[in-house]
Amino acid sequence: MVTNHQVLFNKEQPTGLPKPGVTTKPSSVELDIDNVPLNGGVLTRNIAVSLDPTMRNRMKGDIGYFTPAYEVGKPVTAIGIAEVVRSEVDSLAAGDVVFVWSLGIEEYTIHSADAAKMFRKFDAAHLNNGLSITTYLGAAGMAGMTAYMSIKEIIGDLKPGNKMFVSGAAGAVGQLVTQIAHQAGVKVIASAGSDEKCDFVRSLGADETINYKTEDLPAKLKAFAADTGIHYYYDNVGGDQLEAYINVAARYGIIVACGYISGYNVDKPEDVVYPKNLFNIVTKELKYQGFIVSSFIPKWLGQFMKEIPQMLAEGKIKNREDVTFGVYGAEDAFLRLFTGDNNGKVAVLIDTERAEKWNLGKQKQSAKIWN
């Protein structure tokens, strides 16, 4: 018997910030990992999970969101990495390290056979290649794929000399976008929520930064736009920053709509800020297109996995991670995503022993460790 520590979804929270202990709560349950019936499925020992802003929308009850709302009393689920303990599925065996779309924030999870079909096994080339496990949840995982694939799909070839505005640039996706754009010869102006984050983003290659909490964002965007306008906007936040971009967009400007974090935690739905200048979508012939990475993984995954993990391992792309150790730390870590107290990609390392087996040494170097 083991004690399976869990973070449960506890209460729908349609507005405001998520509340550790209220929206979610720590719990535990005894589990006989040797004998618990799997009913044709798989038991995993969970190594790490990714915490993403989009999870906030699943805590609001049924709002017609594209992924289902969390169920009260069950573990919050997230994208994660796990090791198979026992399997009744032919394609999986004990010891396999797998990438899981929907992993409970807990130490062990029993998956149905159908769910297990969606697992993706790590191939040997990507284990012990110098990258930490959590990097495979961030820059070499969903966040990196989001940055890489959305640019490929919605912008196509970045044109050297063009200008890009990246919002949320110190975040999981933004930091990758900043580097991809800069390395393609694009001039980047990036927004973030503190001077320290702005320094970090400049170290990644941003030509100009805006601390949106203390500086005049529209004025700085306008100065950067100068005579040419700004050709691309990588939008993680929506709201005021989206409106400010539309005002300085170049003709045929492209908006990659990756997130709308400014609206996720408002107190009242009417507090969400929507741009009041959409007429310019017509007059400037802008393209404003939404993106969810799962739609494009089949098309781009091979190319991504060939290019990006290697670039990360060689330091050609940098990444900053905010890694919390232990299941229960997930509650505060998730809150940091919205207060801006996080520092880069937020992930929770659940099982340090397994992570060590798959490069914890590297993990300790790259991660900001909070607890």
Add this chain to the structure above:
Amino acid sequence: MVTNHQVLFNKEQPTGLPKPGVTTKPSSVELDIDNVPLNGGVLTRNIAVSLDPTMRNRMKGDIGYFTPAYEVGKPVTAIGIAEVVRSEVDSLAAGDVVFVWSLGIEEYTIHSADAAKMFRKFDAAHLNNGLSITTYLGAAGMAGMTAYMSIKEIIGDLKPGNKMFVSGAAGAVGQLVTQIAHQAGVKVIASAGSDEKCDFVRSLGADETINYKTEDLPAKLKAFAADTGIHYYYDNVGGDQLEAYINVAARYGIIVACGYISGYNVDKPEDVVYPKNLFNIVTKELKYQGFIVSSFIPKWLGQFMKEIPQMLAEGKIKNREDVTFGVYGAEDAFLRLFTGDNNGKVAVLIDTERAEKWNLGKQKQSAKIWN
């Protein structure tokens, strides 16, 4: 000497409906057409002009619009067709019939050599082929090109069985879009401002219509969307109808942003309605893209001129025109665009004698004649 009747731009009108006699005013000037110096340019006798909603935005003063504001005291300009009277430009000769981007709403215009370089000569195949001159300003002209080219560029191949919502469907562009979509096997729901217009739009192939002034547009859209959602939205109006579409959009839905007429004549800028559900651009992975036809004419004009005029001449595509005779009628005709009292594509026939030479017989049949 002739008297050149003109409609002058008279007063900036940032909000509300344009006012005949105030925003614009009738005027006239004596012109010695045989001797007036051309300074290397061209004198045209004007046959017809197109009146388009977008002209409203040029009557507001400098609002950063993509075409310059009208100048007080000078003729209002529009897209038009004219015949060359005298030319000091080598490529043009008296008697040439030309398509002109910026033609004064007046009987004669003197164009600079630079302006004359932008003229497009009608080739013989398109004169006296059974289409009226005004049709070359509507379904076989800019409105038709807008419908045709925007679908090609932003949607690409229409998928039979998919659903489309067309707003402003009885208007110049909407009536063509409805037919193109219907003939491609797309199921069309179309909005218009009267029951009579809805009947007309159904006669063009719309499966369902909404009189947006009397019916519950969101409810009818929702019913039409049923389980599949609506795959395309051809947006001529913006505002409430845009918001209603986003709520029922299918995943990967495409919005062709062609106009925002709901916002052109508001009393106060804050009265323009903007959708409050843009978060769905992200979650449904919608593409919302603006279109101005001049950007794509070089690419598609040849194909358009091969296909569409012939289809119109054969009755395979229908069009309804609201043709006013005489320069001074332009003021009321322009107002009708916004009150909804127009009936199809609004054009002004300036010179019935020249129009007769180039098929006035056909003109009389196809046009609704107002004065």
